[in-house]
Every structure is written in structure tokens, then in C-alpha cells.
Amino acid sequence: MSTPTSPAIAILGTGSNAPARVLTNDELSRQVDTSDEWIFTRTGIRERRIAGPDESVAALAAAAGRFALADAGLEPGQIDLLIVATCTPDLPMPSTACLVQTELGLRERAACVDLNAACTGFVYALDHAWALLASGRYRHALVIGAEKNSTLIDWADRGTCVLFGDGAGAVVLGPARPGTTSGILDAQLGAIPGTAELLLVPGGGSSPLAPESRRHIAMKGKEVFKFAVRGMEEVTRDLLARNGLSGADLSLVVPHQANLRIIHALAQYLELPYERIFVNVDRYGNTSAASIPLALDEARRAGRLKTGDLMLLVAFGAGLTYGGALVRW
Ligand code: COA
Numbered sequence: 001m002s003t004p005t006s007p008a009i010a011i012l013g014t015g016s017n018a019p020a021r022v023l024t025n026d027e028l029s030r031q032v033d034t035s036d037e038w039i040f041t042r043t044g045i046r047e048r049r050i051a052g053p054d055e056s057v058a059a060l061a062a063a064a065g066r067f068a069l070a071d072a073g074l075e076p077g078q079i080d081l082l083i084v085a086t087c088t089p090d091l092p093m094p095s096t097a098c099l100v101q102t103e104l105g106l107r108e109r110a111a112c113v114d115l116n117a118a119c120t121g122f123v124y125a126l127d128h129a130w131a132l133l134a135s136g137r138y139r140h141a142l143v144i145g146a147e148k149n150s151t152l153i154d155w156a157d158r159g160t161c162v163l164f165g166d167g168a169g170a171v172v173l174g175p176a177r178p179g180t181t182s183g184i185l186d187a188q189l190g191a192i193p194g195t196a197e198l199l200l201v202p203g204g205g206s207s208p209l210a211p212e213s214r215r216h217i218a219m220k221g222k223e224v225f226k227f228a229v230r231g232m233e234e235v236t237r238d239l240l241a242r243n244g245l246s247g248a249d250l251s252l253v254v255p256h257q258a259n260l261r262i263i264h265a266l267a268q269y270l271e272l273p274y275e276r277i278f279v280n281v282d283r284y285g286n287t288s289a290a291s292i293p294l295a296l297d298e299a300r301r302a303g304r305l306k307t308g309d310l311m312l313l314v315a316f317g318a319g320l321t322y323g324g325a326l327v328r329w
């Protein structure tokens with residue numbers, strides 16, 4: 001279990017931003033051999049957002065970050081750590097975080113870095129930021145998940161093109177407000193050795209074996225599905241057990257939004273009524289690292305969180321990676 005911190009580090013604000021362009025299942029079924037019925041039944045997805053060529057990941061991220069700062073009531077100059085979780089950075093270098101720093105007007109003495117743990121990226125970034133804030137060396141962090149997955153899609157591959165979308169979500173972390181019990185309670189991250197080939201983009205990095213034409217998501221869907229359920233269940237079980245909690249103690253679960261059937265499997269495992277699981281995969285598809293902060297922001301705005309509520313954030317992704325965090329709202 002992670003070391004208790006004094007004061008607790010809490011989520012002080014949330015924000016999100018998605019491109020305006022909606023791509024529906026019906027539109028996709030005019031491009032590839034699929035149907036709204038197939039996609040919805042197998043994944044729960046109805047539509048996703050697609051960024052235009054002029055909408056950068058940095059711009060999506062900055063907009064989400066701006067909303068989160070306003071929600072927290074903080075000025076950009078008060079942020080001293082920025083982590084952008086993304087596996088679709090605008091450029092190999094500099095980091096997307098450095099582009100967002102300039103766009104948001106963060107100060108020079110702010111540490112700015114990208115983190116890639118694919119769809120688990122936001123939970124990884126949250127845990128890293130929490131640890132750095134708990135060290136006392138940083139006071140306020142902006143943690144953003146932002147993706148332009150549409151740039152990694154083979155639009156002729158019906159097995160993957162129906163699943164993903166673009167978007168961004170953000171949280172501001174800092175010392176919990178006095179008189180509240182709010183704070184991150186615990187987190188656990190992991191990665192399953194030997195599973196890289198199940199979900200990857202085989203080209204586009206520095207590997208000489210990877211021609212540009214292979215810069216598309218390749219996936220063994222059925223196997224990823226099984227590991228996803230296993231990873232999310234195991235990390236949830238460990239987090240609850242070592243904190244003396246059970247599924248019944250959770251007021252809200254915000255799972256990675258990849259597939260409604262995976263989310264249902266988790267709900268069943270936790271024996272939780274469906275109302276306690278937040279779902280927006282129907283409207284965004286899988287937005288990778290943006291998925292949890294985008295869902296968290298929507299959950300909050302929909303009044304699904306009250307002060308004192310216990311929440312679980314839980315994700316899986318390429319790696320294969322997985323991670324979970326317990327947060328008292
Ligand atoms: N439209 C219509 N048919 C499709 C299709 C589509 N978009 N995609 C695949 N099919 C077909 C397949 O070709 C196959 O046809 P066949 O039986 O004639 O060979 C059939 O549908 C069943 O395919 P299968 O891959 O077995 O379906 P599935 O039930 O496993 O569902 C996924 C496929 C991708 C939806 C599912 O495996 C999944 O969600 N896996 C997890 C993926 C994930 O979450 N990735 C991100 C991780 S962060």
C-alpha cells in the first residue's frame with residue numbers, strides 16, 4: 001500500500017474536451033463491411049469523435065486543462081507539474097506537455113513530461129503525480145489524458161476502426177481542502193510481460209523493421225478482451241482487499257471505456273448495480289488515455305459524485321498494462 005500523505009492529495013478540479021465532429025456507426029458502415037447493430041452489440045459504441053487535421057493533441061489537451069484549472073479555481077502559474085498521458089503525441093519531440101505548457105501559460109519552473117502507458121496512461125499519470133506531490137516537492141499538478149487515435153487507425157480494418165475515438169480529459173491535483181476527507185487513497189499499476197504483440201502499432205517508431213505503412217493499430221481482440229477483464233478484476237480485488245473494503249463500499253466506478261461488455265464483466269465481478277458504474281463509451285468509443293478523465297468529468301457534471309463518495313478508477317491498455325486508483329471525493 002502507498003504511504004499515507006499529510007495533507008492528503010485530492011482532485012481539486014476536472015475538465016474535458018472532445019472534437020466537435022461526430023462519426024456514427026451508420027457512417028462507418030458505409031465505409032467498411034459493418035453495421036450499427038454489430039458494433040453496438042459487441043462494444044456498446046454508437047458514435048465517436050474525430051479530430052480534424054488542424055486539431056492537435058496539444059490543443060485538445062490544453063482545452064481540457066483550461067477547464068480543469070477553472071474548475072479548481074487555480075491560475076496556470078500555480079501549476080508546478082504537468083503530465084500529459086498520451087500514446088498519440090503530436091511530435092516525437094518535444095513532449096506534448098511542453099506544447100501544452102506554452103498554450104496554457106504555465107510557468108518556467110513547471111516540470112512538463114509525457115507518459116505513455118496507452119489506455120492505462122491516465123491512471124499511471126495520476127499515480128506518478130500523486131507520488132510527486134506527496135513528496136512535498138511539488139504542490140499542484142495538472143494531469144491530462146489526450147489522444148488523437150484516429151491518426152493510428154487503418155480505416156479499412158473493420159476489426160479496429162469501429163472501436164477508437166479522439167478526446168481529452170484533465171484533473172488538477174493538490175492538497176485536499178481543509179475540513180474534507182477527500183484524497184487519493186491508494187493506487188496500483190502493472191504490466192503483463194510477454195503480451196506486447198496483442199495490441200500494438202508496429203511501425204512509426206525508431207525500429208528499422210517498421211515501415212511507415214504499418215503505423216496502424218493491430219490487435220488480437222479476443223485475447224485483449226480476456227486480459228482486460230483479468231487485469232481490471234485483479235487490480236480491483238487487490239486495492240479493495242488491502243484497504244479493508246469491498247465492492248459495496250464503492251459509490252462510483254469510472255472504468256476505462258473500451259467495450260461495454262468488458263465494463264459489464266467488471267460490474268458483475270464487483271457485484272455492483274449498473275447505476276454505480278459510469279459509462280460514456282456509447283458516445284466516445286475508446287479514447288485511450290483520455291477515456292477515464294473524460295468520463296470522470298462527465299460523471300461529476302452529471303451529479304454522480306458527492307463529497308465523501310468512494311470512487312474507483314480502473315483501466316487496461318496496450319503493454320498490456322493495467323492500473324487502478326481509489327479516490328475519496
Ligand atoms: N463488423 C462486422 N463484423 C465484424 C467486425 C465489424 N466491425 N469486426 C469483426 N467482425 C467479424 C469478424 O470478422 C468475425 O467474423 P467471422 O466469424 O466470419 O470470422 C466475427 O465478426 C466475430 O469476430 P470476433 O473478433 O470473434 O468478435 P468479438 O466478439 O471478439 O468482438 C471485439 C470483437 C474487437 C469487439 C472484441 O474482441 C473486443 O472488444 N476486444 C477487446 C478490444 C479492446 O478493448 N481493445 C482496446 C484495449 S485498450
